[in-house]
Each structure stands twice: as structure tokens, then as C-alpha cells.
Amino acid sequence: MSAFxxxxxxxxxxxxxxxxxxxxxxxxFAFIQILNLSYFQAxxxxxxxxxxxxxxSKIAPQRGFIFDSNNIxxxxxxxxxxxxxxxxxxxNPTIFLxxxxxxxxxxxxxxxxxxxxxxxxxxxxxxxxxxxxxxxxQIAKLSVNLxxxxxxxxxxxxxxxxLHKEVMAPVIGYVGxxxxxxxxxxxxxxxxxxxxxxxTGVEKDFDKLLRGVMGFRIQERDSFGKLVxxxxxxxxxxxxxxxxxxxxxxxxxxxxxxKGRKGALVAIEPKTGLIRALISSPSxxxxxxxxxxxxxxxxxxxxxxxxxxxxxxxxxxxxxxxxLKPFVGMAALEAKTxxxxxxxxxxxxxxxxxxxxxxxxxxxxxxxxxxMKKAIVESSDVYFYSLAYxxxxxxxxPFLEKFGYGEKSGLTKNESKGIxxxxxxxxxxxxxxxxxxxxxxxGIGQGYMTATPLQIAVAYAALANKGEIxxxxxxxxxxxxxxxxxxxxxxxxxxxxxxxxxxxxxxAVVEASNGTANNIYDRNIRIAGKxxxxxxxxxxxxxxxxxxxxxxxxxxxxxxxxxxxxxPKLVVVAIIENGESGSAVxxxxxxxxxxxxxxxxx
Amino acid sequence: MKNxxxxxxxxxxxxxxxxxxxxxxYWILLSVVLLCSFGLAMIYSSSNSLEMTIRQGIYFxxxxxxxxxxxxxNHRKMEVFYLHSFWPVLLLLxxxxxxxxxxxxxxxxxxxxxxxxxxxxxxxxxxxxxxASFLTxxxxxxIKDMWLVIILxxxxxxxxxxQPDLGTSLIILLAGLLPVIIAGFPWIYIFLxxxxxxxxxxxxWISLYEYQKQRILTLFNPEADIYGAGWNIVQxxxxxxxxxxxxxxxxxxxxxxxxxxxxSHSDFIFSVVAxxxxxxxxxxxxxxxxxxxxxxxxxxxxxxxxxAKIVSGTLSxxxxxxxxxxxxxxxxxxxVVGMPLPFLSQGGTALIxxxxxxxxxxxLRKEV
Numbered sequence: 001m002s003a004f005x006x007x008x009x010x011x012x013x014x015x016x017x018x019x020x021x022x023x024x025x026x027x028x029f030a031f032i033q034i035l036n037l038s039y040f041q042a043x044x045x046x047x048x049x050x051x052x053x054x055x056x057s058k059i060a061p062q063r064g065f066i067f068d069s070n071n072i073x074x075x076x077x078x079x080x081x082x083x084x085x086x087x088x089x090x091x092n093p094t095i096f097l098x099x100x101x102x103x104x105x106x107x108x109x110x111x112x113x114x115x116x117x118x119x120x121x122x123x124x125x126x127x128x129x130x131x132x133x134x135x136x137x138q139i140a141k142l143s144v145n146l147x148x149x150x151x152x153x154x155x156x157x158x159x160x161x162x163l164h165k166e167v168m169a170p171v172i173g174y175v176g177x178x179x180x181x182x183x184x185x186x187x188x189x190x191x192x193x194x195x196x197x198x199x200t201g202v203e204k205d206f207d208k209l210l211r212g213v214m215g216f217r218i219q220e221r222d223s224f225g226k227l228v229x230x231x232x233x234x235x236x237x238x239x240x241x242x243x244x245x246x247x248x249x250x251x252x253x254x255x256x257x258x259k260g261r262k263g264a265l266v267a268i269e270p271k272t273g274l275i276r277a278l279i280s281s282p283s284x285x286x287x288x289x290x291x292x293x294x295x296x297x298x299x300x301x302x303x304x305x306x307x308x309x310x311x312x313x314x315x316x317x318x319x320x321x322x323x324l325k326p327f328v329g330m331a332a333l334e335a336k337t338x339x340x341x342x343x344x345x346x347x348x349x350x351x352x353x354x355x356x357x358x359x360x361x362x363x364x365x366x367x368x369x370x371x372m373k374k375a376i377v378e379s380s381d382v383y384f385y386s387l388a389y390x391x392x393x394x395x396x397x398p399f400l401e402k403f404g405y406g407e408k409s410g411l412t413k414n415e416s417k418g419i420x421x422x423x424x425x426x427x428x429x430x431x432x433x434x435x436x437x438x439x440x441x442x443g444i445g446q447g448y449m450t451a452t453p454l455q456i457a458v459a460y461a462a463l464a465n466k467g468e469i470x471x472x473x474x475x476x477x478x479x480x481x482x483x484x485x486x487x488x489x490x491x492x493x494x495x496x497x498x499x500x501x502x503x504x505x506x507x508a509v510v511e512a513s514n515g516t517a518n519n520i521y522d523r524n525i526r527i528a529g530k531x532x533x534x535x536x537x538x539x540x541x542x543x544x545x546x547x548x549x550x551x552x553x554x555x556x557x558x559x560x561x562x563x564x565x566x567x568p569k570l571v572v573v574a575i576i577e578n579g580e581s582g583s584a585v586x587x588x589x590x591x592x593x594x595x596x597x598x599x600x601x602x
Numbered sequence: 603m604k605n606x607x608x609x610x611x612x613x614x615x616x617x618x619x620x621x622x623x624x625x626x627x628y629w630i631l632l633s634v635v636l637l638c639s640f641g642l643a644m645i646y647s648s649s650n651s652l653e654m655t656i657r658q659g660i661y662f663x664x665x666x667x668x669x670x671x672x673x674x675x676n677h678r679k680m681e682v683f684y685l686h687s688f689w690p691v692l693l694l695l696x697x698x699x700x701x702x703x704x705x706x707x708x709x710x711x712x713x714x715x716x717x718x719x720x721x722x723x724x725x726x727x728x729x730x731x732x733x734a735s736f737l738t739x740x741x742x743x744x745i746k747d748m749w750l751v752i753i754l755x756x757x758x759x760x761x762x763x764x765q766p767d768l769g770t771s772l773i774i775l776l777a778g779l780l781p782v783i784i785a786g787f788p789w790i791y792i793f794l795x796x797x798x799x800x801x802x803x804x805x806x807w808i809s810l811y812e813y814q815k816q817r818i819l820t821l822f823n824p825e826a827d828i829y830g831a832g833w834n835i836v837q838x839x840x841x842x843x844x845x846x847x848x849x850x851x852x853x854x855x856x857x858x859x860x861x862x863x864x865x866s867h868s869d870f871i872f873s874v875v876a877x878x879x880x881x882x883x884x885x886x887x888x889x890x891x892x893x894x895x896x897x898x899x900x901x902x903x904x905x906x907x908x909x910a911k912i913v914s915g916t917l918s919x920x921x922x923x924x925x926x927x928x929x930x931x932x933x934x935x936x937x938v939v940g941m942p943l944p945f946l947s948q949g950g951t952a953l954i955x956x957x958x959x960x961x962x963x964x965x966l967r968k969e970v
Binding site: 011012013015016019020023024026027029030031033034035037038039041042044045046048049050052053220221222228 | 780783784785786837839840841842843844845846856859860861862876880881884888899902903908911912915918919923925926927929930933934935936
């Protein structure tokens with residue numbers, strides 16, 4: 001070969017090297033980048049790759065069961081299958097949702113709007129339940145086709161099921177999603193966001209116990225979101241079971257008497273404070289709210305003008321009316337402004353100097369000469385007007401307070417306190433000074449004074465206990481541990497015999513021929529009690545007759561009683577709204593409750 | 603060549619007729635077999651499909667046989683064949699555009715029932731050989747011949763680019779132009795061509811498909827849309843980075859085992875290597891590739907034959923281009939273009955073509 005050729009050859013080789021070099025340089029940079037990734041940033045990428053494959057998810061605990069005092073199951077959990085979707089794995093939402101809607105035969109627009117509401121929210125990338133409570137047919141279809149649909153998975157969850165719906169609703173309450181406000185008030189709820197928590201009733205008061213403890217699960221998932229394996233599982237622990245003090249059979253039978261009526265009933269065991277029946281009528285089906293499937297129904301429930309969701313037994317504030325009279329009498333005895341024997345003439349109306357308008361008694365013409373016992377038995381208004389007038393509010397209010405009027409009984413946070421008026425209260429709330437007339441009205445449990453059926457029951461339980469104020473409770477057992485009786489207060493009277501004498505008077509209300517509740521007299525099980533007629537509007541007799549036409553303005557009928565007198569087992573308060581006559585409407589229910597309960601106890 | 607300073611070359615000449623096997627470069631064979639076996643293991647790891655692995659293994663054996671046949675053939679007799687084989691492959695390129703396989707969105711494949719193959723792959727293999735053969739017909743390469751090769755190359759580039767297959771079309775451009783350049787195309791034209799290309803870049807950008815533009819844009823900010831176009835890059839970077847120094851172990855790469863890397867058995871197979879064998883594995887891989895390319899370059903350096911120089915030079919550059927571009931794209935230095943990693947990525951045509959390329963260079967090696 002010639003030198004020229006050699007030169008040309010080396011020219012060729014140099015050209016090869018020249019055109020090889022850019023790729024060598026590129027490879028060099030690539031190597032630097034690999035070094036950077038797998039040496040200098042390795043830890044960072046290791047974490048990223050872990051978070052890629054590992055998913056931590058919560059396992060919902062099962063809510064505790066609820067039983068009645070005879071261990072009848074009241075609330076259980078249904079297992080339901082839901083469709084959970086993970087937005088991270090959905091490539092094309094429209095195609096995805098179309099697949100789902102075709103497969104499950106559900107409205108595309110519905111799930112599309114659900115999806116977009118959710119996907120524009122704060123937790124857009126978190127998995128959530130798109131379709132709840134799948135039918136068996138849907139589950140069957142899904143389990144065959146799910147492996148073709150990226151980002152969807154069937155998971156099971158629990159839904160709350162109240163077995164005896166209306167009967168137990170006011171006691172049990174219902175559950176619902178955790179609201180922002182609830183998390184604000186109790187940050188602990190943040191980790192229970194996926195669960196439903198108690199909104200009212202026992203479900204709310206004992207939510208923390210019923211709720212249980214969340215479990216956790218770390219899963220390895222592939223890029224399609226499909227489960228590869230469970231890496232670790234910490235199982236959830238079921239919430240505690242509750243045994244209520246409620247006697248379900250009693251409650252059920254008593255609810256029958258409230259059919260078509262608005263009202264409330266509280267039956268409490270005076271010695272223990274255990275509530276055996278608690279009724280608020282009209283009631284509702286808590287399952288409608290536990291698993292909201294039909295928004296229309298729920299809307300109707302909330303807008304019902306009879307307010308079935310309102311618990312009248314613990315939150316309804318009624319004038320205690322004549323049921324307050326024994327306490328007014330006792331207050332006067334304590335203040336020594338009256339004696340058992342002293343008679344007052346009841347002409348049917350009570351006049352106070354300086355007042356134009358007479359204070360009318362419920363009975364036209366009055367009761368004639370009445371002493372304390374007769375005044376209670378016949379429920380003389382004029383007698384107690386006079387008593388209250390002499391007693392003054394400064395003596396009356398503090399005495400009533402001892403029996404729990406004007407304060408929460410301690411059963412639940414949701415109860416109302418009622419109103420126990422005083423000079424200070426009126427100035428603060430009404431902005432007016434206290435008038436003598438206010439005291440007079442209060443003497444018969446009217447005017448500003450209000451109390452919940454529960455408060456009346458607690459006060460009468462104190463009468464049955466001869467002064468022992470027991471905190472009411474509705475839970476007998478939490479898990480395996482029994483709840484204990486709490487004595488809130490002991491009321492002492494200057495003369496201990498007065499307890500007995502008041503009881504005799506209350507017994508006579510039922511048993512004397514002139515007693516206002518003589519209609520429920522039963523010699524076998526003796527009941528001491530007191531009727532009451534709470535005025536919805538305070539007006540005179542003649543005006544009332546016109547007003548009666550509007551049923552919602554008719555007086556509320558009250559009766560509170562306890563029995564058997566020898567050994568009181570149950571104190572029962574019954575209020576029938578617009579029922580007018582305490583003796584005719586409310587007293588028979590109380591009689592029935594005490595009879596049923598005493599028989600069961602034997 | 604008497605004065606060749608390198609003794610081993612002289613030795614080879616002396617031994618020429620005594621021992622046929624001594625002319626054979628076992629380094630090349632060894633590195634190719636190592637790479638392919640490693641590739642099979644990685645394909646199995648990333649696809650978890652024995653079927654796919656066996657299929658690739660069959661391609662490997664077929665390619666290996668083809669490679670050895672070519673290696674022991676007389677390339678001087680083959681040159682005429684190489685020269686004319688350009689035309690039937692060009693026809694195939696037309697064919698694939700006119701009668702595309704129905705299984706794919708792009709018009710790349712010819713379906714032969716039993717297997718499919720890509721004429722563009724065949725073209726990037728045939729083009730430099732037939733071009734080199736054409737350019738070295740006469741002792742002096744005519745500039746007119748060079749222009750003809752350039753024109754035909756751009757034509758082929760166009761045919762592949764509209765399939766569309768940007769990656770392979772660029773390689774074809776390289777495969778056709780490199781022989782011309784190596785053969786002595788005047789530098790002035792080369793610089794002029796490069797200058798014009800830069801001027802035309804905006805026009806090229808406009809003519810790109812939307813997904814191709816997207817891939818290039820994604821390069822600059824892959825994290826912007828983690829579930830969209832940037833997904834591949836982000837996930838393969840995670841795979842490479844999380845492999846660390848020594849890797850997660852064979853079959854233990856969570857990124858590839860759990861399908862976080864799309865195409866992990868083909869274009870992104872490098873990320874599986876890096877994830878499962880770490881930086882150490884990458885270094886070993888680089889070493890084997892290095893040995894291979896070094897041995898291939900020796901052919902072009904020491905072969906007295908101009909044809910051999912051009913062919914082995916071009917093919918080594920193309921091989922290096924594939925390796926460097928593929929790896930750069932996997933780790934996010936370059937846009938994602940469909941370019942497999944030679945000998946490792948799943949894909950029959952590419953593997954066979956690569957093996958045949960090696961076979962031809964081995965046959966040239968005998969000339970040394």
C-alpha cells in the first residue's frame with residue numbers, strides 16, 4: 001500500500017473516532033447521572049420506591065353491639081360491600097366511570113358528579129368509596145371484571161343496624177360521617193374520618209367506647225393498584241358492647257300508647273337511677289340515617305313539623321304544672337310559712353293587692369277550705385298561689401334546685417336544663433325585674449318555669465327515695481363491667497315525717513275518691529302520683545274553649561307516679577302533648593308501666 | 603502492513619493458514635453471549651413471563667447461528683450481495699407503509715404469521731453495509747456516489763420517520779451518513795450540513811407528532827405530570843436511584859416487579875438492571891459493552907480493507923449510539939425515543955440484526 005493510502009486510512013480512523021466521541025461523551029454524562037441517582041440520591045429514591053409500592057390503609061373496627069337489660073340484641077352491624085376507587089390509578093376518568101356504570105347498571109351522571117365533586121376536593125388523591133352497599137348481583141359482576149378495571153376494588157365495611165327501629169330510636173340515636181366541626185372540637189376524630197360516629201343518643205354519648213380501635217394494614221401494591229401481598233396487619237379491635245338499662249319489652253308496650261300522639265315518657269328505677277324506659281313520640285327509623293340511601297326520606301325526617309328527631313324525654317322543656325305542687329308545699333313547710341293543718345279558702349280565684357287581674361284556679365268555684373293534703377289531692381291552684389306568694393321566689397327557687405330542677409341530671413350532655421327562674425335569671429334572660437305574680441304562677445308550675453320529663457322523674461325519684469337524689473343512667477354494663485349508682489345529693493327535711501306525709505297525699509291523688517287520678521286506682525299495686533296540665537298559652541277558661549279548636553294549642557297532659565308505694569320500683573313520668581287531661585290520658589300509661597314492671601320484677 | 607507496529611496483528615497474519623480459530627475474536631463472541639444471556643435474565647425478571655423469555659431465547663439462538671454463519675463467510679464474495687440487498691429492504695419499507703400490520707398503531711411491523719419483524723431494523727443494518735460496498739466499488743470513492751448515498755439515506759429516513767418511528771429513523775440517518783463521512787466526504791459539506799440542520803430545527807419541531815413533542819418537553823420537567831408523559835422517566839429514575847450501590851437483588855426490584863416502569867422489558871430494561879444490580883451491575887454492564895466496542899473498533903483500525911473499516915466503524919458508532927441514547931433516555935437525559943438497549947432489550951428483529959452485524963464485523967476481522 002502507498003503512503004497516500006495509509007494517510008487516507010488514518011484519516012478514516014480519525015473520522016470514526018470523531019463521530020464516536022459525541023456518544024462517548026453522552027455515555028460519560030449518563031454515567032455521572034447514574035452515579036448521582038444511585039449513589040448520592042439513593043436514599044431519596046429508595047424512599048420514593050418504598051412509597052410507590054407500600055400503601056398504608058386503615059381497617060375499620062366493628063362498632064360495639066347494644067343490648068337491653070334482658071340481653072335482647074338492639075343494635076348490630078351489617079356487613080356491606082362497597083366499591084372503593086383509588087384516583088391515583090385511574091388513567092381516564094370518563095372511560096373508568098363509563099365502565100363502572102355499564103357494569104353495575106347505575107346512572108353514569110350520578111357517579112360522574114360524585115367523582116368530580118370528590119376529585120376537585122382537598123383529598124383528591126385519597127381512595128374513597130364511590131358506591132356503597134353493592135347488591136349481590138353487582139358484587140358478582142364486579143368480581144369477574146374487576147381485574148380489567150384499574151383503580152377499583154371491593155372492600156367490606158360495617159353499617160349500623162338498629163333492630164327495633166322506632167322503639168329504640170330516642171335511646172340509641174344514630175350514626176353519621178364525622179363533620180369538620182366535630183374534628184375541630186375533638187382532633188382525635190381525625191383518624192376516624194372513614195368511620196361513622198354517633199350523632200345522638202347512646203351512640204353519641206358512648207361513641208368512644210362503641211367505636212373501637214382502628215387497625216392498620218401495610219400492603220404492597222403494583223402500579224395498577226392491585227394487591228400483591230399484605231406486609232403487616234394490625235387488626236382493629238371491636239368497640240365495647242353496651243348493656244342498656246332499658247327494658248325493651250316494657251318500652252315496646254308503652255310506645256303503643258303513644259301511637260298518633262306527641263309526647264314523652266321516662267321510667268326510672270328510683271333506687272338505682274337506672275332508666276327502664278325512655279320514649280319520645282313520634283319516633284323515627286334510625287337506620288334511615290345510619291345508612292343514607294334515600295336523601296328525600298332523610299330530608300322529610302329533618303323537616304317533619306312534629307320533629308321526630310327531637311328527644312322530648314330529655315330535651316323537651318315543659319311547664320311542670322301541678323306536678324310541682326308537692327315541692328312547693330314542702331318548700332313552704334321548710335320555710336315554716338305553712339303547716340299541714342292550716343286551711344286556706346279556695347274560692348276559685350286568688351287576688352293580690354294591687355293586681356287588677358285575679359289568678360284563676362282550674363276549677364270554677366274553687367275547692368272551698370283546703371289544707372295541704374287536700375290541696376295536693378284535688379290540686380288546688382289557689383292554695384299554692386297563696387303558698388308561693390308567702391314563700392317568695394328567694395325561698396322557692398333554692399329549694400327546687402335541690403331536687404335537680406334547672407340543672408342537667410347528668411344522664412347525657414344532650415339533655416336540656418329546663419328553666420328554674422329566679423330574680424337573677426329573669427333580669428338576665430328577660431331583662432325585667434321579678435314580679436310577685438311570677439312567683440304566684442310558679443306556685444302551680446306555670447309561668448317561666450320549665451322542666452324536662454327526665455328532671456321531673458329525677459325529682460319524684462327523690463320523693464320515692466325520701467331525699468336521695470340519684471343520677472339517672474341508661475347503661476347497665478360496659479363490656480363486662482357494671483356501671484355504678486351515683487348519689488348526687490341528699491335532701492334533708494327539718495321534719496323527716498314530711499316525706500311520709502307527702503307520699504300519703506300523693507297516694508290519695510290516686511286512691512281517694514276526690515283524687516285527681518282516681519281513675520287509675522288499683523289496690524294491688526299502689527301508686528303515689530300527681531297529675532298536671534301544662535298550659536301551652538296562659539289564658540282564661542272561656543278564651544281557652546275557643547283556643548281548643550287548634551289542637552296544637554291544647555294543654556299538655558302530665559302524670560308522674562311511682563309504685564308500688566311500699567317499695568317503689570319505678571318512677572314514671574308521662575307527658576302527652578295537647579292531651580289536655582293528665583288523669584285521663586297520661587295517668588293510665590304510668591299505671592300500665594308500673595304494673596308491667598312490677599309483674600316482671602316478681 | 604509489514605510495518606504494522608502491533609505484534610498481535612502480525613501474529614494473526616502469520617497464523618492465518620495454520621489455525622483458523624485464532625483469527626476469530628473470542629472477546630467479541632464472549633461479550634455478546636454474556637450480554638444476551640444477561641438480557642434474557644432481565645427480560646424474565648421484568649416481565650415475569652417465561653414465554654416471552656423463551657421466545658427471546660429462540661431469537662437469540664437464531665441470531666447466534668446467523669452471526670456465526672456470517673462470521674465464517676467470505677465477505678469479499680458477500681459484498682456483491684450486500685450491495686444489492688438495499689433495494690429489497692427499501693421495498694419492504696414501502697410495503698410496511700402501504701400494508702401496515704393491524705395489531706399496531708404505528709406502521710412498523712410486517713406480520714409473517716409465525717413472527718413479526720420491522721423492516722426499519724433491517725434497513726439500519728443493511729444500509730451502512732450496502733453503502734460501504736457501493737462507496738468502495740472503485741479504488742477512489744467518487745463524490746457523485748456519496749451524494750447518491752446521502753439522497754437515498756434521507757429518503758429512507760423519511761420513510762421510517764412517517765411510520766412514525768423517530769428513534770429508528772435517526773439511527774438510519776446515522777447509518778447512511780456515517781459511511782459517507784468515514785469514506786471521506788469533504789468536511790466543508792459536513793459542517794454545512796450540520797449548520798443547515800440547526801437552521802431547520804424549528805421546522806423539524808413543527809413537523810413532530812404531538813406525543814413526540816410531549817416527550818421532549820417532559821424531559822425538562824418530568825415531575826410536572828407524574829401520571830402522564832413524565833411517568834416513565836420519573837419511575838425509571840426512581841428505579842435506578844433506589845437500586846443504590848449493590849441493587850435490590852435479582853427478581854427483587856419492586857419498581858419493575860410491580861409494573862411501575864412501563865416497557866421495562868424492552869426500552870427501559872436498563873432501569874431494571876440498575877434497580878436489581880445497582881451501580882455495581884451498571885459498571886459491569888458498561889465494562890462488557892466497552893470490551894465489545896473496543897474489539898469492534900480494532901477491526902476498523904487494523905483492517906487494511908476500506909470496506910471493512912467503513913462497515914465496522916459505522917456499526918460500532920451505531921452500537922454506541924444505541925447504548926448511550928437508550929441509557930440517557932432511561933435516566934432522563936434525553937427524550938423518550940423508541941430505542942432499545944442492544945442485546946438486552948426484548949425484541950426479536952433488533953436482536954437478530956445486532957447479532958448479524960457482529961457476524962459481519964467478525965467476518966471482516968478475518969481479513970486483519
